[in-house]
Amino acid sequence: MPVPESAKSQSATLPSWNAVEGTPLPLGATWLAEDNAYNFAVFGRHARAMRVLLYAADEFTTPCFSFDLDPLQHKSNDIWHCRISAADAGQAIAYCFQAEQADPILSGEGTLYPAGKQLLDPYARQIVLPPDFDRQQAIDPGPNAGQAFLGDLPPRLQQPFDWGTDKSPQHDGDLLIYEMHVRGLTRDPSAQVTEPNAGCYLGVIEKIPYLKDLGVTAVELMPVMQYELGTANYWGYMPLAFFSPHCAYASSAAKAVAEFRQMVIALHAAGIEVLLDVVFNHTAEAGNDGPCYGMKGLDNISYYMTRSFPPPAYADFSGTGNTLNCSNRAVSKMILDSLRYWVKEMHVDGFRFDLASVFSRDADGNILSGDPPIFAAIAADPDLANIRLIAEPWDAGGAYQLGRSFPGLSWLQWNGRFRDDIKRFVRSEPGLVATIMRRIYGSDDLFPEDLADAKHPYQSINYFTSHDGFTLYDTVAYDTRRNLANGANNTDGPSDDLSWNCGWEGDEGAPADVLELRAQQARNFCALLMLSNGTPMLRMGDEFLQTQQGNSNPWNQDNATTWLNWNRIEENRATFDFFRTMIAFRKHHFIARSRFWHDDIQWFGVTGAPDLSWNSHTIAYFLRSPQDESTDIYVMINAYWEPLTFTVQTPGPWSIALDTCLQPRNAQTAPLTSVQVRARSIVILTRTP
Numbered sequence: 001m002p003v004p005e006s007a008k009s010q011s012a013t014l015p016s017w018n019a020v021e022g023t024p025l026p027l028g029a030t031w032l033a034e035d036n037a038y039n040f041a042v043f044g045r046h047a048r049a050m051r052v053l054l055y056a057a058d059e060f061t062t063p064c065f066s067f068d069l070d071p072l073q074h075k076s077n078d079i080w081h082c083r084i085s086a087a088d089a090g091q092a093i094a095y096c097f098q099a100e101q102a103d104p105i106l107s108g109e110g111t112l113y114p115a116g117k118q119l120l121d122p123y124a125r126q127i128v129l130p131p132d133f134d135r136q137q138a139i140d141p142g143p144n145a146g147q148a149f150l151g152d153l154p155p156r157l158q159q160p161f162d163w164g165t166d167k168s169p170q171h172d173g174d175l176l177i178y179e180m181h182v183r184g185l186t187r188d189p190s191a192q193v194t195e196p197n198a199g200c201y202l203g204v205i206e207k208i209p210y211l212k213d214l215g216v217t218a219v220e221l222m223p224v225m226q227y228e229l230g231t232a233n234y235w236g237y238m239p240l241a242f243f244s245p246h247c248a249y250a251s252s253a254a255k256a257v258a259e260f261r262q263m264v265i266a267l268h269a270a271g272i273e274v275l276l277d278v279v280f281n282h283t284a285e286a287g288n289d290g291p292c293y294g295m296k297g298l299d300n301i302s303y304y305m306t307r308s309f310p311p312p313a314y315a316d317f318s319g320t321g322n323t324l325n326c327s328n329r330a331v332s333k334m335i336l337d338s339l340r341y342w343v344k345e346m347h348v349d350g351f352r353f354d355l356a357s358v359f360s361r362d363a364d365g366n367i368l369s370g371d372p373p374i375f376a377a378i379a380a381d382p383d384l385a386n387i388r389l390i391a392e393p394w395d396a397g398g399a400y401q402l403g404r405s406f407p408g409l410s411w412l413q414w415n416g417r418f419r420d421d422i423k424r425f426v427r428s429e430p431g432l433v434a435t436i437m438r439r440i441y442g443s444d445d446l447f448p449e450d451l452a453d454a455k456h457p458y459q460s461i462n463y464f465t466s467h468d469g470f471t472l473y474d475t476v477a478y479d480t481r482r483n484l485a486n487g488a489n490n491t492d493g494p495s496d497d498l499s500w501n502c503g504w505e506g507d508e509g510a511p512a513d514v515l516e517l518r519a520q521q522a523r524n525f526c527a528l529l530m531l532s533n534g535t536p537m538l539r540m541g542d543e544f545l546q547t548q549q550g551n552s553n554p555w556n557q558d559n560a561t562t563w564l565n566w567n568r569i570e571e572n573r574a575t576f577d578f579f580r581t582m583i584a585f586r587k588h589h590f591i592a593r594s595r596f597w598h599d600d601i602q603w604f605g606v607t608g609a610p611d612l613s614w615n616s617h618t619i620a621y622f623l624r625s626p627q628d629e630s631t632d633i634y635v636m637i638n639a640y641w642e643p644l645t646f647t648v649q650t651p652g653p654w655s656i657a658l659d660t661c662l663q664p665r666n667a668q669t670a671p672l673t674s675v676q677v678r679a680r681s682i683v684i685l686t687r688t689p
Helices: 005-013 017-021 182-186 201-206 209-213 253-269 295-303 329-344 356-360 372-382 416-426 434-442 511-528 575-590
Strands: 028-032 037-043 047-056 065-069 077-086 092-101 150-153 177-180 218-220 226-227 239-245 275-280 352-354 388-391 411-414 458-460 535-539 601-604 618-623 633-638 646-647 653-657 672-676 682-686
Touching: 017 077, 037 092, 037 295, 047 077, 047 618, 065 077, 092 295, 177 182, 182 201, 201 209, 201 253, 209 575, 239 253, 239 329, 253 275, 275 329, 275 388, 295 329, 329 372, 356 372, 416 434, 416 511, 434 618, 511 575, 511 682, 618 646, 633 646, 633 672, 672 682
Parallel strands: 177 218, 177 535, 218 275, 275 352, 352 388, 388 411, 411 458, 458 535
Antiparallel strands: 028 037, 037 077, 047 065, 047 092, 092 150, 226 239, 601 618, 618 633, 633 682, 646 672, 653 682
16 A cells, blocks of 8 residues: 655654654763754663753853653663753753652662752763852752752854874883873972963973972873862762863863873873772762752762662761762763773873772672672773773772782782882881882782783782872871871871881981981882882872871862972982982883792892891892893892892893992902992992993
């Protein structure tokens, strides 16, 4: 039977299903030029109603357009979605959602979070901060129109960003990671960067020559995903939007994406990888008494781990009040989508995952055995195949998975054992020589190379300090923390940072010999780090003895406590020069290797074999170069408090290349057969040409 012409005409003019209903993917707000409309999609499994609200630039209290989604037309599985035309959107620049839960008791509405809030899209690419924003209104009962974070609507005329010839550098044996805070790097006037760029992404660009000169080949940026505003949150470990660069590090919120990309291009051009410290274990919504910014109101019991049903509280394995439910498929997808976005759209080279053991927990908080789903998903994703993945392999709930027990098989890991063992050894604790031999060798006890595990030494991120705890200088200048300024009555931060003040607490009145010993101990730390197999990481400013005046947990100190004081380079020039020289020495002598040193290393004592007794504080070794004998080294380590004369037990000729004790020596007039290694010092020999 032929189709009537009227039916043909009617069929041709009917809008597509997608144009009427919207699509469940991609999540977030998307501008569709071909349809002259926005597509909105948001996860909300347990919602019974969802609304999209649009706001004009001059009015953030009353929406210029709102749209109630019909679940029979605008919901597919757990995703709510709709299409809003340009005509309906008008001059809108921002948006948010409102949701009603099908079962408020089950979701925790009214008990774990307040109802009726404006809800930020978890996929927002940029936030809009209304002038009347009020964090307290996200905590108190009742609406918070005009006082809530909003998502920025994507522009209708999108000019593609010009990446030029940007290419990701890839390092192996020369990898040196520099942990740094974007704001803290250049905020202090001593940084001498162009004033508008101080404390910003563009300020980092001005310090690239310094990073190159030091020998840095990768920067690990403390959180730069949009974190909570309106609180004392300097470090940035209270994430708000996983797809948005932090707007306070840009000249304006509208320029955050472009200026972040400019920074990445400049770092790449200098051969420096860009790694992000990412926080996918919790959010800024905190616990029962925390704000409701978005995820709580959209689908609380899907996004977060909660206790029992109905939930009386959040499970807290992060130490911040809540824990993301990474075993939930929607949460896992959000994390992977975020990683892909930063790799594909922002050209970052890798990620350091804060409290990564949270990824191993199921919805009830139990540690999953085998291969937890999110690790398998990351490993199988082709967009993430060639990026660096670094774990902090523990969480605040007691999980500690350092080494072979961590599920990310090829991930690099922050080696907390290296940090702690090196600190104990440098302050001359007994019984550590055998342990230090393993740390220098590459921690094969943690990363075994047997047939079953086949680990690599470079998977060990070796470090002695990070943003957590004392700086290097404070490690050798303070026995006890001075954290009163943080507002927790000096109870926050590590109670024992394995520090030693070299005989005098703090700087006030410290004698010259104490100050010199501190500098020498700092050089000892540097030497041990650079002489160890594995991947070294420095905390910014340690190379010139940056101090936080004994504050070991300045998470909320956006001031001179945490900003780098660049004047300390000249004040501590000898130590800075030693760091720079030691970094270059490490690369030139092929210290870092893909595999363990095996027969290339020979261990010795002061004379004869290594002394592994309880009261020993010394070790020496010969390391054969994989290239030729001109880059062989002989190392003598004396953590004892008296000078000792070491016999050189490998045929030379040898010359002293580096000495952490900078006191002058007599000129060498004959082949070295023995060397006096001064108290608490390290001497490195190289072959005489």
